[in-house]
Amino acid sequence: MVRWGKWNTLRNQIFLGLVLVMYIILALISIFMFDRVSIMLQRNAEKHIQQTAAQASGQLAVLLKQVDMLTTQVATDATVQSLLYSEVQGERISFNTRQSLQQVVRKYEAYITGVRSMELYTADYRSLVPLFDVDSTERVSGGWIGKVNQAQGRLVWLGIDPLDADTVIAMRQVRLMDHSFAHGGYVFVRMERSYFSLSEQAINAEGGPQEKMGLFDQANQSIFSTFDASIQPQRVLNHEGEGIELNGEQYIVIKNRSALTGWSLVMLTPVNYAKEGIPVLRTIIVAAGLAGGLLALVLSFALSTMITRPVLNLIRVMRGAKLGNLKHNDVKPATVELQELHYTYNGLIDYLNELIEVVYQKEIIQSRTELKALQAQINPHFLFNTLEAFYWALEEKGEEELAQTVIAMSDLFRYVIHKSEGDEWVTIEDEFEHAARYLKIMKMRLLDRLLWSIQLDETCRHVPLPKLLVQPLVENAILHGVEQRHGDGMVRLEARPSSSPGCVIITIADNGPGMSSDKLERLHFALKNGRMSSPKGNGVGIANVERRLHLYFGGESKGLNIQSQEGKGATISFEIQDTSEASDIKKEAGA
Incomplete structure (x- = not known):
């Protein structure tokens, strides 16, 4: 514990605090930057993958469009339309005509390098081109021909040629435009599979990932693949989902299905590509964090030393100070706060030197002060003895009622004048007894006109409150209530628990003439100013109680609550908190 105390210095606390704050900030910044930048790198990689897939899909669409346009040109060629119409009409065309038709078809084949062959068939599946007789049903299945017929002139991609695995076949009906688009025959095209080998730029961008791509027909046969x-x-x-594990490596799967052909374009991208920049980013952030941490360590040490040096100088001066030899601190610090501490210490030294002189002078006159205090105690003691003599004299003469009044007056003076340590607070029971003595004395003057009742809840007897809070309010009730009434007057005192937890409400009520709303409003205004004027007194009683409530109970007190109606008397109440001193007072009361 002693060893730790040597290190528990202000400089070390500032140093450790600064280092901790800087490291927390660096850690939060590093985590935030790593998270944001890694997400950005991953999104850029995914964006690149999507662009590559879109580029490949676009290139495939261009290739398919070229074939579609080529077969459309063949199907709408005037010679082809004319000869197929003749076949529909039952006129078989000659071999020579078929040769000339073959030349027309070969001319179109030259437009696209990937065309293996283009063939023409009649509506009853007979071959026109090529010249050798072959039925179209021998080339493709009846189910495929049914799909071509359902397409009604649109190009239908059938997939891998069953007779030649290196070619892909497509068919379309020839619609006779000049004859209500009647079915005239079929255009059959065989494309090299290499024609669908998508450009290397679409697969492997420079410096990019090594994607794997595959093109598959409706029967899931591979047309083109780099798998x-x-x-x-x-x-x-x-597979369903965006990720798949193949041969122990994770891949991102992107599948696009062509609405034109029904083929599936599949792209596999290694997941590591999307995160390939993250290890480098992690290394950079760790290196930057270590460098920043070292810099924060050095700067925190220098800053803590600079802050605490003036404090250490002041400590050395204070340790050298001795009673009777208090010296100023002559080293003036640079910062405003430490300058204030410097001036405060020097001022305190001046004050202490003056205080030592004052104490010395007070010791000289202390004996005189104590003598005067003893003399001041003789006067109340003489007053109490005199009242006691009156009491016994009245008792001997049989004036018991007057004797009781004198003894009540003696107790009242003793309650008011007597001072001892802790005498400023009393219990509600003491305060109500004092009010009862005051009422007995006032009954001598008012006789039977004055009546009173005191109701004190048992739970409230020992609750503490400041001395002489109730008696001024009772005096006010007699002065402005009972005396102003024709006939008997009643003063009611009550103490009971309040609806607020831990509070007691004290009520003093009379059945006097009461107050009008205007007068009640003026009374509240006067209480705010702290003084009241009254034709029967100086008016400080109620204002004094109001002020003492706020002084003793602070913001917890709401002050006096005054309610009155003209002709219906007045009620004054206030709440007090059962403070912590209550336990001590209850113990003393019990003793």
Whole structure:
């Protein structure tokens, strides 16, 4: 514990506090930056992947569009339209005409390098081009021909050629435009599979990830693929979700299905690509955090030393100060707060030197002060003895009522004048007894006109309150209530628990003439000013009680609550808090 006390200095506390704050800030900034930048890197990678997939899909759409336009040109060629119409009419075209038709078709084949062959068939599936006789049903299944018929002139991609795995086939009906778009035959095109090998720029951007791409027909047969031999396309095509694990490596899966062909374009991108910049980012942030932490350590030490140096100088001066030899601190610090401490210490030294002189002078006159205090105690003692003599003289003459009044007056003076340590607070029971003595004395003057009742709840007897709070209010009730009434007057004192937890409400009420609303409003205004004027007195009683309530109970006290109606008397009440001193007073009362 002693060893720790040597290190528990202001400089070390400031140093550790600054270092801790700086490290927390650096840690929060590092975590925030790492999170934000890693998300940004991952989003950029995902954006690149999406762009690559969109570029590949766009390139595929361009290739398909070219074939669609080529077959449309063949199907709408005037020669093809004319000859197929002749076939529909039952006129078989000659071999020579078929040769000339083959030349027309070969001319269109030259437009696209990926065309293996283009073929024409009649509506009853007979071959026109090529020249050798072959039925279209021998090339494709009846189900495929049914799909072509349902398409009504649109190009239908059928997938891998069953007779040649290196080609992809597509068909469309020839609609006779000059004859109500009647069915005239079929255009059959065989495309090299290499034609659908998407551009390397769409697969591997410079410096980008090594994506794996595959193009599959409706039967999930591979038209084009860069998948490794170990990757099963069927598993990828049947997988649902954005991620898949293949050969122990995680991939992001992007699948686009062509609405035109029904083919599926699948792209696999290693997950590591989306996070490849994160390890580098982590290393940079850790290095920057270590450098920042070292810098914060050095700066915190220098700053804590600079702050505490003037304080240490002041401590050295204070340790050298001795009673009778109190010296000023001559080293003036630079900061405003420490300058204030410097001036305060020097001022305190001046004050202490003056105080030592004052104490010395007071010791000289202390004996005189004590003598005067003893003499001051003789006067109340003489007053009490005199009242006691009156009491016994009246008792001997049989004036018991007057004797009781004298003894009540003696007790009243003793309650008011007597002072001892802690005498400023009394219990509610003491205060009500004092009020009862005052009422007995006032009954001598008012005789039977004055009646009173005192109701004190048992739980409130020992609750403490400042001395002489109730008697001024009782005096006010007699002065402005009972004396102003024709006939008997009643003063009612009550103390009971309040609805507020831990509070007691004290009420003093009379059945006097009461006050009008204007007079009550003026009374409240006078209480705010702290003094009241009255034709029967100086008016300080109620104002004094109001002020003492606020002084003793502070913001917890609401002050006096005065209620009155003209002809219905007046009621004054106030709440007090059962303070912590209550326990001590209750113990003393019990003793």
